[in-house]
Amino acid sequence: xxxxxxxxxxxxxxxxxxxxxxxxxxxxxxxxxxxxxxxxxxxxxxxxxxxxxxxxxxxxxxxxxxxxxxxxxxxxxxxxxxxxxxxxxxxxxxxxxxxxxxxxxxxxxxxxx
Amino acid sequence: xxxxxxxxxxxxxxxxxxxxxxxxxxxxxxxxxxxxxxxxxxxxxxxxxxxxxxxxxxxxxxxxxxxxxxxxxxxxxxxxxxxxxxxxxxxxxxxxxxxxxxxxxxxxxx
Numbered sequence: 399x400x401x402x403x404x405x406x407x408x409x410x411x412x413x414x415x416x417x418x419x420x421x422x423x424x425x426x427x428x429x430x431x432x433x434x435x436x437x438x439x440x441x442x443x444x445x446x447x448x449x450x451x452x453x454x455x456x457x458x459x460x461x462x463x464x465x466x467x468x469x470x471x472x473x474x475x476x477x478x479x480x481x482x483x484x485x486x487x488x489x490x491x492x493x494x495x496x497x498x499x500x501x502x503x504x505x506x507x508x509x510x511x
Numbered sequence: 512x513x514x515x516x517x518x519x520x521x522x523x524x525x526x527x528x529x530x531x532x533x534x535x536x537x538x539x540x541x542x543x544x545x546x547x548x549x550x551x552x553x554x555x556x557x558x559x560x561x562x563x564x565x566x567x568x569x570x571x572x573x574x575x576x577x578x579x580x581x582x583x584x585x586x587x588x589x590x591x592x593x594x595x596x597x598x599x600x601x602x603x604x605x606x607x608x609x610x611x612x613x614x615x616x617x618x619x620x621x
Contacts, residue, residue, distance in 0.1 A: 438613065440599075501556070504553055
């Protein structure tokens with residue numbers, strides 16, 4: 399069974415603080431993604447990566463950095479957290495190709511106060 | 512504007528009833544996928560159907576690419592089908608960079 403695990407599952411951060419969300423996959427997948435979900439919006443792509451040591455910007459990258467130190471691990475970094483970054487964040491992985499099935503983690507609920 | 516629009520926004524069914532969910536998209540899609548999000552928030556891929564008709568279990572998806580629309584039919588609904596159904600498209604073929612709709616929330620009553 400494909401597995402994507404995220405940590406932490408829930409976090410409260412202060413405005414201006416640094417937040418790191420971590421993702422680990424055991425699927426041996428090349429692609430990894432970070433999405434955020436807000437009420438009234440569909441999931442939106444923040445950053446993605448198709449190979450270790452390389453990341454690409456998604457549709458809403460501003461205010462976020464990403465790091466892919468290995469095939470298995472993909473982190474999302476908020477250097478200066480802001481109220482508008484309160485959301486649920488999902489990590490996902492997929493194999494290569496158009497029809498690669500997407501496997502999601504359980505989500506990380508971030509509240510910035 | 513919204514690239515993926517889903518309708519209806521919500522739906523209430525009696526167990527055993529059928530339902531049809533709609534997805535319309537404003538740009539050419541090389542890929543179209545349906546996902547299920549449980550009430551607890553976890554996301555699961557249901558099927559990928561960029562064109563034609565596909566079946567899995569009690570689910571049938573029909574995508575008419577040139578008309579930029581897809582439907583998901585749920586037959587003989589069960590209470591465990593309750594949740595949100597999301598449609599997503601990929602506008603190019605280089606990986607799953609999906610654009611999601613807001614979803615259709617389905618509640619199946621016993």
